[in-house]
Amino acid sequence: MPDIVIHTNKLTKRFGNFIAADEITFEVEKGEIFGFLGANGAGKTTAMRMLCGLSAPSSGEATVAGFDVYKQTEQIKMNIGYMSQKFSLYEDLTVLENIYFFGGIYGLNKKDLKSKSEVLLNQLGMHHEAKKLVKTLPLGWKQKLAFSVAILHQPKIVFLDEPTGGVDPVTRRQFWDLIYEAAESGITIFVTTHYMDEAEYCNRISIMVDGKIKALDTPANLKKKYGATNMDEVFFELARGAKRAE
Amino acid sequence: MMRTIRYLLQKEFKQIFRDKSILRIILIIPIVQLLLLPLAANYEVKNINLSVVDNDHSVYSNLLISKITASGYFKLQSYDASFKKAMGNIESDRSDLILEIPQNFENNLIRDNEEQLFVAVNAINGVKANLGGAYLNTIVRNFNGDIRLQLITPQKINPMPVIEITNANWYNPFMNYHLFMVPGILAFLVTMIGGFLCALNIVKEKEIGTIEQINVTPIKKYHFILGKLIPFWLIGLVVFSIGMLISYLVYGIVPLGSIAMLYGFVAVYLLAILGFGLLVSTFCQTQQQAMFIAFFFVMIFILMGGLFTSIDSMPPFAKIIAGLNPVSYMIDVMRMIVLKGSGFDDIKFHLLKIIGFAVVLNSWAILNYRKTT
Incomplete structure (x- = not known):
C-alpha cells in the first residue's frame, strides 16, 4: 500500500451559483508526478488553491500530507511548496535575498540557508546572478528560481500552477529536469500545464472539464482508452464538450 | 518567533x-x-479692496479715509463719485467693500452728535468681506472716540461709559x-x-x-x-x-x-x-x-x-x-x-x-x- 499524500473526496468550491470545482475525488501517492490538466477556466487553479489552504472549500473533504484542509491549513503550509501562475518572488530583491527570505520564513537556520543556497545556485548555474535583482533575469530563469525556492524547505508536496507558461522549449526541458530531481528526492509533484508534451512526463494525469474530473490514469492508459496516439488527441476528445468558455 | x-x-x-x-x-x-x-x-485677512464714495469732501471724511488706509488692512481700490459706480467695482470683483460717507457727515457729526455710515459688503468672499466689515467698524469706532475727545470739553462727563476691551493672546502673544x-x-x-x-x-x-x-x-x-x-x-x-x-x-x-x-x-x-x-x-x-x-x-x-x-x-x-x-x-x-x-x-x-x-x-x-x- 503506497503512501497517500493527497486525498480528496467530493471536494467542491462554489462562488455564488458558479461551481468552480465540482465534487472532485482523487488520490495522489508519495513521490508521484501528478499532472492536473484542463482547459482555461476548468477549475484547476481553484482546486489547487483549496489544497494549499489558500481557499476554503464549500463542501467535501480533503487531506494534504495527512492534514485536513478545513482545520489544519497552517500545518499543511508547513509541508508544501507552492508556485503560482503569477511570478511571485520579489522582483526588487536579489536572487540570494529571495532565497534567504523564503528559506528564513520557513524556519531554516543560517547554516542551512548558506549551504542550500550554494547548492541551489550551482544547480541553476546562477552564481553570477546571485547578487542581481530578480527583475533583471529572463522569464525562464525566474521560473526555475521560483521552483527551487518553493522546494528549498524540502516540502512533502510541491504545487506548481502552470510553471512553464511562456517559457522557451529549452528552458522548459531544464525545468522538467529540476522537477524529476525533486521527485527523486521524494517530493510529490502536483503540476498543472497546457503543454501536452509535459503531460507525457507525468506518472499520472487527471483531466478536468467544467469543474469535474473526467479522466484520471497514466498517460499510456489514457491513450489506449481513447484510442489516441498522443495526449493532444486525448485532451481534445475530453475538452471538446466543455461548456465553459474562457 | x-x-x-x-x-x-x-x-x-x-x-x-x-x-x-x-x-x-x-x-x-x-x-x-x-x-x-x-x-x-493665514487667518488674518489683509489686502481688502475698498471702494469709497465720499459725498461730503470734508476734513473729517478725509481724516477717516486716511485712517482706514493707514490701518494696513485695506487697499483703497477706487474713490468713486457715486454709489452706483462703486457697485460696479463690486460686480466686477475689483472691490470687497464699499464705504459710503453721506453728505454733511462733518456737520452732523459735530452738531447732532450722530451720523450714519453705510457699508456694503461683497459676500461672495464672505470671510474676507465680513472680517473687513468688522475691521472697518473698529476703525470707525476709534475714529469716533478720537473726535469725542477733541470735541468734548474735559469738564463734561462722557454721557456713556465706554468699556474698552483689550486682548492678550496667551501662548502665542504676537x-x-x-x-x-x-x-x-x-x-x-x-x-x-x-x-x-x-x-x-x-x-x-x-x-x-x-x-x-x-x-x-x-x-x-x-x-x-x-x-x-x-x-x-x-x-x-x-x-x-x-x-x-x-x-x-x-x-x-x-x-x-x-x-x-x-x-x-x-x-x-x-x-x-x-x-x-x-x-x-x-x-x-x-x-x-x-x-x-x-x-x-x-x-x-x-x-x-x-x-x-x-x-x-x-x-x-x-x-x-x-x-x-x-x-x-x-x-x-x-x-x-x-x-x-x-x-x-x-x-x-x-x-x-x-x-x-x-x-x-x-x-x-x-x-x-x-x-x-
Whole structure:
C-alpha cells in the first residue's frame, strides 16, 4: 500500500451559483508526478488553491500530507511548496535575498540557508546572478528560481500552477529536469500545464472539464482508452464538450 | 518567533531603501509642507479692496479715509463719485467693500452728535468681506472716540461709559500664525505618511501576487502585520523628526513641553494611524482602491480635525465625529505640548483615547486579514 499524500473526496468550491470545482475525488501517492490538466477556466487553479489552504472549500473533504484542509491549513503550509501562475518572488530583491527570505520564513537556520543556497545556485548555474535583482533575469530563469525556492524547505508536496507558461522549449526541458530531481528526492509533484508534451512526463494525469474530473490514469492508459496516439488527441476528445468558455 | 519577524523586516527595509522615488517623497513631503503651508495659510485677512464714495469732501471724511488706509488692512481700490459706480467695482470683483460717507457727515457729526455710515459688503468672499466689515467698524469706532475727545470739553462727563476691551493672546502673544500652523502640519504629515504608505505597500503585494506566496507559508498573521507595521512606524518617526528639525530651523519653534513626551505620544499615534492603513489594505485589492479609500478618510480626518477650523465652533454632530477622529487628538496634543507646554496630566485622556484607537484598529486589521479566503 503506497503512501497517500493527497486525498480528496467530493471536494467542491462554489462562488455564488458558479461551481468552480465540482465534487472532485482523487488520490495522489508519495513521490508521484501528478499532472492536473484542463482547459482555461476548468477549475484547476481553484482546486489547487483549496489544497494549499489558500481557499476554503464549500463542501467535501480533503487531506494534504495527512492534514485536513478545513482545520489544519497552517500545518499543511508547513509541508508544501507552492508556485503560482503569477511570478511571485520579489522582483526588487536579489536572487540570494529571495532565497534567504523564503528559506528564513520557513524556519531554516543560517547554516542551512548558506549551504542550500550554494547548492541551489550551482544547480541553476546562477552564481553570477546571485547578487542581481530578480527583475533583471529572463522569464525562464525566474521560473526555475521560483521552483527551487518553493522546494528549498524540502516540502512533502510541491504545487506548481502552470510553471512553464511562456517559457522557451529549452528552458522548459531544464525545468522538467529540476522537477524529476525533486521527485527523486521524494517530493510529490502536483503540476498543472497546457503543454501536452509535459503531460507525457507525468506518472499520472487527471483531466478536468467544467469543474469535474473526467479522466484520471497514466498517460499510456489514457491513450489506449481513447484510442489516441498522443495526449493532444486525448485532451481534445475530453475538452471538446466543455461548456465553459474562457 | 523573533526570527520570522527579523526576516520580514530585513526584506521590507531592503525594498524600501531600493525604491528611490518613495525615499525621495519621504524626504520632500515634510520640507515642502512645512515651508509652504504655514506661510500661505493665514487667518488674518489683509489686502481688502475698498471702494469709497465720499459725498461730503470734508476734513473729517478725509481724516477717516486716511485712517482706514493707514490701518494696513485695506487697499483703497477706487474713490468713486457715486454709489452706483462703486457697485460696479463690486460686480466686477475689483472691490470687497464699499464705504459710503453721506453728505454733511462733518456737520452732523459735530452738531447732532450722530451720523450714519453705510457699508456694503461683497459676500461672495464672505470671510474676507465680513472680517473687513468688522475691521472697518473698529476703525470707525476709534475714529469716533478720537473726535469725542477733541470735541468734548474735559469738564463734561462722557454721557456713556465706554468699556474698552483689550486682548492678550496667551501662548502665542504676537498671534504668530506659523506657531499655530506648524504643530498642526506636523500632525498632518505623520498622518499622511502613516495612513498611506503602509496601506499601499500591502496592497501592492496583493497586486503583484507576492502576498499569495506569503499566505502559502506558515507565517503567522500577526508576524506579517508586524513586519509591515514596524518599518513604517520607524519611517513615521524619522519624518516627524525631520519636521521638528525644520520647524526649529525655519520657524524657531522649540516645544515648550517635554520632547520625550511628544515623541511618546507620536509613537502611539503612529501605531493607531498605521492600524488604520492596515485595515484599509485588508479591504482593498488594488492600490487605486486603497488610495481612494485612504484619501477619503484622511481628508475628512484632516478637515474635521481642527487643523484649519476650530472644532469648538463646529455644530454638535461634527463634534461627535471629531471625537471619533484620531487626527483631532493628535493636532490638539501637538499644539498643547508645543505651544502651551502641557504636561502628562493635561494629555493623559488624549493618550488613552489614542491607545484605544491603536488597539481597536490593529486588532481589526489582524482579524480581517485572511490567509485563507
